[in-house]
Amino acid sequence: MKRFMGAILAIVVWSLAFAQFSPKNTECIAPADPGGGWDFTCRVPAAQVMAELGLIPGSMKVTNMTGGGGGVAYANVVTQRADDENLIIAASTATATRLAQNVFAGFTADNVRWLGAVGADYGVIAVSNDSPYQTLNDLVDAVAAAPGDYVFAGGSAIGGWDHLKVLLVMNEAGVEDLGSVRYVAFDGGGAAMIEVLGGRAAAFTGDISEVLAQVEAGEIRVLGVLSPDRVPALPEVATATEQGYNVIGANWRAFYAPPGISDEAYNFWVDAIKQVAASEEWNTLREQNGLAEFALFGDDFEGFVRDQVAIIHGISEDLGLLQ
Amino acid sequence: MSDRIAGIVILIFALWYGFGASRLKAGFGSGPIGPKNFPLMLALLLALVAIAIIVTGSSFKPKWPKRENWLDIWLVIASFVAYAYLIVPIGFIAATTLETGLVSQRFGAKWWQALATGFGISVALYALFVWVLGVSLPIGRIFRG
Amino acid sequence: MEVLSLLGQGFAVALQPINILLVFAGALVGTIIGMLPGVGPINAIAILIPITFALGLPAESSIILFAGIYYGSQYGNSISSILLNVPGTASSxxxxxxxxxxxxxxxxxxxxxxxxxxxxxGGTLSIFFLIFFAPLLSKLAIKFGPAEYFVLMIFAFTALSSLTEGNTLKALASALFGLMLATVGLEPQGTTVRFTFGQLKLYDGLDFVVLVIGFYAVSEVLNILSETQVGGEVRKLTGRVMISLKELTSSLWVMLRSSISGFIIGVMPGAGATIATFIAYSTEKQIVDRNNTFGKGDIRGVAAPESANNSAAVGAFIPMLSLGVPGSGTTAVILATLLSYGITPGPLLMQNNPDIFWGLAASMYVGNFMLLILNLPFVGLFARILLVPRWVLMPIVATLSFVGVYSVNNSAFDILLMTAFGFLGLIMRKTGFPLAPVILGLVLGELMEVNLRRALNYSNGDWSTFFQGPIVIILWVLTLASLLLPLALRRLTKRAKPGKLQGE
Structure with a gap:
C-alpha cells in the first residue's frame, strides 16, 4: 500500500516537474572543510543569498564533504547522487585544474553539468615592500636571467593553480626550461605571504583577495594583476597584459550539478545563479570579499570550463606535470 | 618471546612500507627532497628499531583475553562493520538502536534494557546532532520511498 | 597607559548586554560541542555564520560569539577525555x-x-600576552620559516621520552608508526599519491578524529570487554568532589610555565594547540615529576596540557588578527567571517577596527570567567556520569564514536577505518606498545615532512640551513636541554635524601 502510494506520489511529482521544476530540501556540497573558498561559495552566494532572494523554499543545507581536493565530492555526486535535482556543488578553478591533471580518479569535466559562476578572484604577483623590483618586467627579467636565485611562494601545491600562474607568466616571457623556476608550496595564501614578508621568498603568487590587507598596510607591493582590465581594488597596478605578458588568471567561484538531472532542473539552477549574480545583495558581499565580477552561465559556462580544462591539460603536459 | 614476534611483524611492515615508498615517482619541480625520501627515512628507522627489538627481546608477557572474551570482542567488531554498511540504507536511528543495543547487551544489560538504551541514545543523539548542531545524519534510504 | 584606556573601551564593548548574552551562549554551546567527539567548533561556527548575518549582528558581536564557542569547546573537550578516555580532538x-x-x-x-x-x-593569562605582545609576536611569527618549524618539530619529538611507559624501543616504534600514518594521502607538496590503495577517500590522509577515536575510544571499549566478566563492576567516586588547596598550589607553577610555552607555540601558524600540550606535558614531567607519578593520575598532568591548549587557542588569534593568517581551523572560519563583514584582518586591524580587537580581548576575559563559574558547579554532576552502569555508559561511548567519526566526512568508510584502528589499538595495548606516541607522530608527521622539504627547497638541498639563525639555535638548545635535563635531575635527586615530595 505504502509503495503504491509512493508510486502515485512519484508520478504526480514527476508530472509536476515536467511542467516546471520546483526545488525542495535543497543542498549545497562544499567539497572542503568550513572556512575555505568552496565553503564560502556554498554558504554565502548559495545558501544565504538564494534564500534572501526567495529563489528556494526555506533554507539550503550545506554539507562539507572533504577529500581529494574536491575529488571525493565529485566521485560521490557522479556515482551516488547522479539524479538528485536539489543538489548543487561548489567549484572553482582548482576543480578545473585537478580535472585537467587527471587527479579525480578517472572522472572528467564531462561527468557533471556546469551551472554558472558568480565571481572570480584574479591572480597577482607581489613582492615585499622593500624589494628592489617595481614592475613585473623587473622581476621577470631578473628571474629569467638566473632562475636558480629566486623562489616564488604560493598557497597551492606544486602543479596547482598558484604555481601554474607563475609558469604561465614565465612561459610568456620566453623562459624555456620552466622546471628551473623555483616554487615552494604553503598551506594557503596567508602562509605564503609570511615567507615574502620574512624575506625567505622573492615573490608571492596568489589572488587579489589574499593581498589586500597587506597592500593597505604598505607591507606588500603588487607588481601585476592577471586580469583583462585593471581592477577597482588596485587601480594603480598594471595588468600583466599591459606589461607584455598575455596571461589572465581568474580563480572563478561557481557551481555544478549532478549529471542525471532534467533540463528543467538544470535551467532552474542556471536561472537562480543568474539572479544571484545580478543581485545587489551578492554584489555587495562579493566586493567586500575582494572578488571581481565574473558572469558566465549555462552552456556558455560549460564551454568555458571545457576550454579551460583543455588549456590547463596542455600546459601540464608540456611541463611534465602529468605522469 | 612475544616481543620478538612483534619485532618480526614490525620489520615486515617496515620493509613493505619502504618498498611502497621506493616505488613512488617524484613529480615535476618537487625540489631536492621528493615525495619518497621522507617515507624511506621512516622505513629505515623503523626497520632498525624492529631489529633492536628482536635482538634485545624482553620478558614482557602480554595478558591475552580469555576465549569467551575474544568471542565478545569479535562479535562487537563484526557489529561495527555491519553498522558501517547499514547506516546509509536503514538510517541512523535504526542502525544505531541495533548496534547500541548489542553493545549494551554485551556489557550485561537484559535484552529489553539494551533495546531501550539503544533507542534512547540514538534518538537523543539524532536530535542533538541534526536539530541542534545541524550535522546531517542519514535518515535511511528505505524511508525515502 | 594607552593600552589600559583601549582595554577599557574594549570592556565597554564586551559588557554590552547583547555581547554578554552572546559570549554566554557561545561558551555554553562550545562546552557542549567540545564534549562530543568529532564535532568541533568549526562546524558550529559555520552553521551560525548565516544566522548572525540574518540577525544583523555587528561584526564585533559575531566575533565575540564565535570566540566564545572556540574556547568553550576547549573547556568541553577535557570532560570526555577525563571521564571516558575519549578525546574529542587531538589537542585533548x-x-x-x-x-x-x-x-x-x-x-x-x-x-x-x-x-x-x-x-x-591559561585562557586569561594568554589574553594579557595577546594585549601586550601582539605586535611583537606577529614579528616573531614572520621570522619563523620552514627551518625553524622543522627544528620545533624535533623539539616537540623529545616529548616522546615522557611517553615511553618503560620500553623505549616500543615507544619509538609507535611514534614511527604514527609518522608513517601521516604520510598517507596526497603528498603535501605536490600531486603524488601515497599509500591510498586506490581509495579516493584516503587522498586527504587519515583524519585525526577517526584515528584518535579508533585508538582511544574503540580500543577502550574492546579492552574493557576483554578484561571484565560480563556485567562488570560499577565505578565508585571516592573522596572529595572538589579540588583541594594543596592540589591547586602544587599546580601553580605548572600552569604558569605551560601557559607561556603554549601561547608561544599557539602564535606559530599551523603548529597549534596539540603540539603545545605534548610539549607542556613532557616539560612538566621532566621538571616536577620526581616520584614518577605522571601518567598514573597526577593532577599536575592535567593542569599542564589544559593550560597549554587554552593558551595556544588564544595565541592562534595573533597571526589571524595581525597577519591575516589563521593559526588553526577555527580561526580560519573566524577570519572568513571578518572578511564577509568587509573587515580584512592584517597589520592595520588594531588601528582601523579597535572595537574588534579590544572588544574581542575583553570578551575573552569575560568569557573565560563565565566558563569557570559555569564549569565548576557542574563538576560533581559530570563526575557522577561514571556512576551510570556500564551497559549504558559503554554504548554511549560507542555511539558517540560513530556519530563523531561519521559526521567528519559523512562517510561510512571512516567507521570501518575507526574499527580497524580500534582493533589495532587493542593489540598494541595487549603487547605493551604505547598509544600516545602514535598520536604524537601523527600530529608531527606532516608538519615535519613538509617543513623539511620546504627548508631544503629554499636552501637547494643544503642541510646546514637547520643550524643557521638565532631561533633555530635556541630551539636546538631547548631540545638538548630536554634530553639531558632529566638525566641531570635524576642524579641530583639520587644524591639528595630520598623522600616523598609531592606524590599523590
Missing amino acids: VVTTFDGYPMAQQGRAGPALAMSAIASFF
Whole structure:
C-alpha cells in the first residue's frame, strides 16, 4: 500500500516537474572543510543569498564533504547522487585544474553539468615592500636571467593553480626550461605571504583577495594583476597584459550539478545563479570579499570550463606535470 | 618471546612500507627532497628499531583475553562493520538502536534494557546532532520511498 | 597607559548586554560541542555564520560569539577525555594521560575541577600576552620559516621520552608508526599519491578524529570487554568532589610555565594547540615529576596540557588578527567571517577596527570567567556520569564514536577505518606498545615532512640551513636541554635524601 502510494506520489511529482521544476530540501556540497573558498561559495552566494532572494523554499543545507581536493565530492555526486535535482556543488578553478591533471580518479569535466559562476578572484604577483623590483618586467627579467636565485611562494601545491600562474607568466616571457623556476608550496595564501614578508621568498603568487590587507598596510607591493582590465581594488597596478605578458588568471567561484538531472532542473539552477549574480545583495558581499565580477552561465559556462580544462591539460603536459 | 614476534611483524611492515615508498615517482619541480625520501627515512628507522627489538627481546608477557572474551570482542567488531554498511540504507536511528543495543547487551544489560538504551541514545543523539548542531545524519534510504 | 584606556573601551564593548548574552551562549554551546567527539567548533561556527548575518549582528558581536564557542569547546573537550578516555580532538589527547587514571581512581571531581581552573588560568593569562605582545609576536611569527618549524618539530619529538611507559624501543616504534600514518594521502607538496590503495577517500590522509577515536575510544571499549566478566563492576567516586588547596598550589607553577610555552607555540601558524600540550606535558614531567607519578593520575598532568591548549587557542588569534593568517581551523572560519563583514584582518586591524580587537580581548576575559563559574558547579554532576552502569555508559561511548567519526566526512568508510584502528589499538595495548606516541607522530608527521622539504627547497638541498639563525639555535638548545635535563635531575635527586615530595 505504502509503495503504491509512493508510486502515485512519484508520478504526480514527476508530472509536476515536467511542467516546471520546483526545488525542495535543497543542498549545497562544499567539497572542503568550513572556512575555505568552496565553503564560502556554498554558504554565502548559495545558501544565504538564494534564500534572501526567495529563489528556494526555506533554507539550503550545506554539507562539507572533504577529500581529494574536491575529488571525493565529485566521485560521490557522479556515482551516488547522479539524479538528485536539489543538489548543487561548489567549484572553482582548482576543480578545473585537478580535472585537467587527471587527479579525480578517472572522472572528467564531462561527468557533471556546469551551472554558472558568480565571481572570480584574479591572480597577482607581489613582492615585499622593500624589494628592489617595481614592475613585473623587473622581476621577470631578473628571474629569467638566473632562475636558480629566486623562489616564488604560493598557497597551492606544486602543479596547482598558484604555481601554474607563475609558469604561465614565465612561459610568456620566453623562459624555456620552466622546471628551473623555483616554487615552494604553503598551506594557503596567508602562509605564503609570511615567507615574502620574512624575506625567505622573492615573490608571492596568489589572488587579489589574499593581498589586500597587506597592500593597505604598505607591507606588500603588487607588481601585476592577471586580469583583462585593471581592477577597482588596485587601480594603480598594471595588468600583466599591459606589461607584455598575455596571461589572465581568474580563480572563478561557481557551481555544478549532478549529471542525471532534467533540463528543467538544470535551467532552474542556471536561472537562480543568474539572479544571484545580478543581485545587489551578492554584489555587495562579493566586493567586500575582494572578488571581481565574473558572469558566465549555462552552456556558455560549460564551454568555458571545457576550454579551460583543455588549456590547463596542455600546459601540464608540456611541463611534465602529468605522469 | 612475544616481543620478538612483534619485532618480526614490525620489520615486515617496515620493509613493505619502504618498498611502497621506493616505488613512488617524484613529480615535476618537487625540489631536492621528493615525495619518497621522507617515507624511506621512516622505513629505515623503523626497520632498525624492529631489529633492536628482536635482538634485545624482553620478558614482557602480554595478558591475552580469555576465549569467551575474544568471542565478545569479535562479535562487537563484526557489529561495527555491519553498522558501517547499514547506516546509509536503514538510517541512523535504526542502525544505531541495533548496534547500541548489542553493545549494551554485551556489557550485561537484559535484552529489553539494551533495546531501550539503544533507542534512547540514538534518538537523543539524532536530535542533538541534526536539530541542534545541524550535522546531517542519514535518515535511511528505505524511508525515502 | 594607552593600552589600559583601549582595554577599557574594549570592556565597554564586551559588557554590552547583547555581547554578554552572546559570549554566554557561545561558551555554553562550545562546552557542549567540545564534549562530543568529532564535532568541533568549526562546524558550529559555520552553521551560525548565516544566522548572525540574518540577525544583523555587528561584526564585533559575531566575533565575540564565535570566540566564545572556540574556547568553550576547549573547556568541553577535557570532560570526555577525563571521564571516558575519549578525546574529542587531538589537542585533548594529552589530558587523558592523567585525567582518565584519576577518574578510574574515583578522583574525577578534582580532575575536572583542575581542568576548568587550568583552562581559565591559561585562557586569561594568554589574553594579557595577546594585549601586550601582539605586535611583537606577529614579528616573531614572520621570522619563523620552514627551518625553524622543522627544528620545533624535533623539539616537540623529545616529548616522546615522557611517553615511553618503560620500553623505549616500543615507544619509538609507535611514534614511527604514527609518522608513517601521516604520510598517507596526497603528498603535501605536490600531486603524488601515497599509500591510498586506490581509495579516493584516503587522498586527504587519515583524519585525526577517526584515528584518535579508533585508538582511544574503540580500543577502550574492546579492552574493557576483554578484561571484565560480563556485567562488570560499577565505578565508585571516592573522596572529595572538589579540588583541594594543596592540589591547586602544587599546580601553580605548572600552569604558569605551560601557559607561556603554549601561547608561544599557539602564535606559530599551523603548529597549534596539540603540539603545545605534548610539549607542556613532557616539560612538566621532566621538571616536577620526581616520584614518577605522571601518567598514573597526577593532577599536575592535567593542569599542564589544559593550560597549554587554552593558551595556544588564544595565541592562534595573533597571526589571524595581525597577519591575516589563521593559526588553526577555527580561526580560519573566524577570519572568513571578518572578511564577509568587509573587515580584512592584517597589520592595520588594531588601528582601523579597535572595537574588534579590544572588544574581542575583553570578551575573552569575560568569557573565560563565565566558563569557570559555569564549569565548576557542574563538576560533581559530570563526575557522577561514571556512576551510570556500564551497559549504558559503554554504548554511549560507542555511539558517540560513530556519530563523531561519521559526521567528519559523512562517510561510512571512516567507521570501518575507526574499527580497524580500534582493533589495532587493542593489540598494541595487549603487547605493551604505547598509544600516545602514535598520536604524537601523527600530529608531527606532516608538519615535519613538509617543513623539511620546504627548508631544503629554499636552501637547494643544503642541510646546514637547520643550524643557521638565532631561533633555530635556541630551539636546538631547548631540545638538548630536554634530553639531558632529566638525566641531570635524576642524579641530583639520587644524591639528595630520598623522600616523598609531592606524590599523590
